[in-house]
Amino acid sequence: MVTIYSLCGKDGIHYSPHVWKVIMALHHKQLNFKIIPVDFSTIREIENGAFKSVPVLRDGDRVLGDSFEICEYLETAYPDAPSLFDGEGSRRMARFLESYCLTQLHPPLAVIAVMNMHNIMHESDQAYFRAKREERFGMSIEAMAEGAPEQRKILRERLAPLRAILNDHPWIYGDTPLLPDYVAFSALQWCWVVGVRDVLEEGDSVRAWFARCQDLFEGAARNPAPH
């Protein structure tokens, strides 16, 4: 049984986009897995303190800590299960999208989701989260949140390249979902699981694709609190 460690809030909500990437990959590979919840105070205790962030995956003796490396590992370790890739091009696309999400989508998403993230965290994590964000952005998280309407607009503009593909195709790279889909999906899933569910407008092909991703694996991603 594969085990992953995941940042978890109240009501068992798993809210790390990088963990969601791995959850989708594990479903795609048809693997049984167990999710071990951690919070900011216990993240350093994972696997004897070898990691500073989640996800962390343990599979027998193997312990890995980067979401993309984890997906590559799953692909190699379980070659008979459905493939997450379709050739080298899909790897490049997934890698491009990972950086695209991190550098172009996460900044607006971090503002859009800030209050909801705070509110779903355990109380012990809220003070840490608040201090870290307020240090990074130089303002209270309440002041950050006032920028959310503007950041929603920016987010929708930054989704244009995805939209250009999804206007013509049901999935980003192939005829069926592959890792490029899960990478991009997980960024938006982050907002969704903490309760911000109206960032994509009706009629947007990105919204329809997001719903298709949530329908996969018997609607696994419609549960913000898998265990």
Next chain:
Amino acid sequence: MVTIYSLCGKDGIHYSPHVWKVIMALHHKQLNFKIIPVDFSTIREIENGAFKSVPVLRDGDRVLGDSFEICEYLETAYPDAPSLFDGEGSRRMARFLESYCLTQLHPPLAVIAVMNMHNIMHESDQAYFRAKREERFGMSIEAMAEGAPEQRKILRERLAPLRAILNDHPWIYGDTPLLPDYVAFSALQWCWVVGVRDVLEEGDSVRAWFARCQDLFEGAARNPAPH
């Protein structure tokens, strides 16, 4: 002989990124071609007024006006020449990059290049260009240009997804250059041909890749004024 119409400034400089996409594709397909220079006042006269923008391509009886459609046409019409694509994935990647360039890179590039663009234009085009830009941005082009240092910083951040690939691979999609490379290259070539040649920093893998693109086809793209 294939003919393309291209926006052209003083000294024969061709400064449309969309035209450069097609120039690179034509070289890749090893086709002889002729470039017919136009300016803003004559663009409406191309092929009896059927087009509002460049590039426009004429190949025998076929006349086409969108750079991506032109590349798709060249691929289909000249199947024995080297392919611009490597399967459906490379089409998706090229399409994604086209939208990524248009929506994420062109806005900062438009500010970074504004004064140089103006200055390389024929005088008859300068007034039209100035009026259009000042209407769109609500300020003089000189005031726009004051934002260039900030926009250079934004541009470098927005190149992160390309950098993520180019740190590990010489070309964006394949082992050799393909349309995804030419699409992304052409956005940056726009700045280069008008004389802004220092936007990419030493040591940046995007800069090294840009130079490799310029080396292709006997350094064709090192000449801002092909004819």
